[in-house]
Amino acid sequence: MLVSDLSAELIGTEAKANDLYDRAAGAYLGLAVGDALGATVEFMTPREIRELYGEHRNLIGGGWLGLRKGRVTDDTEMSLALGSSILAVGRVDARAIAESFSDWMRAKPVDIGHTVRRGIGLYRRSGTLEVPENEYDAGNGACMRSLPIALFTLGSPPQAVAEASRIQAHLTHHNRLADAGTFTVIQMVQAALLGGGKAHLRMQAEALVAAEEPYRFDRRRMENPGGYLVETLRAVFQALFATEGFETALVDVVNRGGDADTTGAILGMIAGALYGTGAIPRRWLNALDKTTARACTRQAVALLKASPHCAGAASVARRSAAVG
Ligand SMILES: [Mg+2]
Numbered sequence: 001m002l003v004s005d006l007s008a009e010l011i012g013t014e015a016k017a018n019d020l021y022d023r024a025a026g027a028y029l030g031l032a033v034g035d036a037l038g039a040t041v042e043f044m045t046p047r048e049i050r051e052l053y054g055e056h057r058n059l060i061g062g063g064w065l066g067l068r069k070g071r072v073t074d075d076t077e078m079s080l081a082l083g084s085s086i087l088a089v090g091r092v093d094a095r096a097i098a099e100s101f102s103d104w105m106r107a108k109p110v111d112i113g114h115t116v117r118r119g120i121g122l123y124r125r126s127g128t129l130e131v132p133e134n135e136y137d138a139g140n141g142a143c144m145r146s147l148p149i150a151l152f153t154l155g156s157p158p159q160a161v162a163e164a165s166r167i168q169a170h171l172t173h174h175n176r177l178a179d180a181g182t183f184t185v186i187q188m189v190q191a192a193l194l195g196g197g198k199a200h201l202r203m204q205a206e207a208l209v210a211a212e213e214p215y216r217f218d219r220r221r222m223e224n225p226g227g228y229l230v231e232t233l234r235a236v237f238q239a240l241f242a243t244e245g246f247e248t249a250l251v252d253v254v255n256r257g258g259d260a261d262t263t264g265a266i267l268g269m270i271a272g273a274l275y276g277t278g279a280i281p282r283r284w285l286n287a288l289d290k291t292t293a294r295a296c297t298r299q300a301v302a303l304l305k306a307s308p309h310c311a312g313a314a315s316v317a318r319r320s321a322a323v324g
Contacts, residue, residue: 017313022276023193024151024304028079028296030246030272031147031265033284035075038254038264039063046223046257057251059287065110070289073111075144075265076296077104082168083148083299090306092149092164094129098171113141113227119172130170140232142169143182144262147269148303150189155309161186177212181229184208185266192273194309198241201274205237224258232259236267246271246279 040063041049041056049056061069078101085100086092098120105112105120115137122128131137149168153161162183169182188201209215214230217237225231239253253267254260272280285293304310 017310019195019276020193020310021301021304022278023273024300025297026272026275026277026280027147027151027189027193027269028272028300029277029280029285029288029293030250030268030270031079032072032076032268032292032296033059033280033288034250034254034264034266034268034271035072035261036061036067036070036264036288037250037284038260038262039065039067039071039073041254041257041260044257044260046255049255049257055251056255057247059284067110068289070287070292071110072289072292073261074109074113074116075262076292077109078116078141078145079147080292080295080299082145083151083303086148086152087299087302087306092152092167094167094171097168098123098129101171113139115139116141116172123171131172131174133174133176135175137173137175138178138229139173139227140178140229140259140262140266141227142173142178143185143229143232144265146182146186147189148299150186150193150269150273151300151303152307153186154190154193154304154307155312156307158187161190177214178229180208180212181215181233185233185270188270189273192270193304198274201270202241205233205241208233223256225256225263227259227262232263232266235263236270239263239267240270246275247281247284 036059040060042063059070061067061071065073081100081104082097085096089096101120102124119131122131146165149164153164165183165186166179169179184204188204191200191204215233217234222231222234222238225235235253235256239249243249243252249267249271250264253263256263
């Protein structure tokens with residue numbers, strides 16, 4: 001089923017609207033708890049994680065960044081910076097996003113990827129809003145922050161969604177393979193928001209593999225995924241499709257180690273949209289930094305409300321009220 005079919009099917013009933021907002025909040029909170037959970041074991045191997053924790057399954061902070069318990073990293077912070085810029089100007093605007101990222105970098109974030117630092121530095125020096133295409137830019141740094149695009153463009157034609165995705169990605173990462181992976185993650189989140197189940201998400205992942213063979217995830221188990229988006233998404237897809245719930249999926253992926261905050265963040269946004277806020281363990285939500293949790297929930301609602309899907313539904317409701 002296409003996202004547009006799902007959307008036509010679901011417009012208009014209040015229960016389903018509430019469900020949609022719950023899934024959106026689930027996606028944003030899922031991103032944050034996945035980031036915080038994974039950060040503890042980032043750069044560790046599965047064996048090192050087993051020796052230290054048995055199975056890592058709680059938000060305890062620490063890790064190589066020495067994080068406070070419940071604290072998130074750049075994955076969540078850059079998503080919030082992107083979302084703020086979209087809400088401030090009412091559209092996906094490269095310059096507004098660049099300014100927002102630059103402000104974030106000025107505030108001395110706890111972690112920042114080197115491709116991100118380079119892109120923001122280039123913008124500051126020359127006003128560049130699109131870094132040159134680069135075969136080495138297939139890192140996961142643009143995908144990890146893409147959730148606000150999925151929320152704000154819900155109900156837009158696929159070409160418009162892809163264009164919005166490229167605008168935000170190319171500020172720091174410009175690579176065809178990474179663009180394809182990021183667009184697929186956005187489409188999976190959007191389908192899950194609209195009630196698409198795991199079989200539907202699997203078809204989307206398989207369509208990515210059909211177009212871009214390196215993303216094949218049905219072979220060797222992906223352990224120690226690095227910052228290369230292909231490795232990140234192989235681990236994310238394997239964990240998503242091998243499990244039946246939010247917690248088991250997240251525990252699976254972060255215990256693979258490697259770039260675990262980002263596998264946690266990306267899986268968290270997809271699984272949060274799929275399973276809703278009720279599926280996120282209370283102990284994780286309780287441990288999550290309160291200011292972050294509030295900002296994520298608020299942005300999820302505001303971005304979704306501004307999306308064509310919800311703005312469209314609101315105008316249909318207004319028109320039918322006027323007719324009635
Ligand atoms: Mg991070």
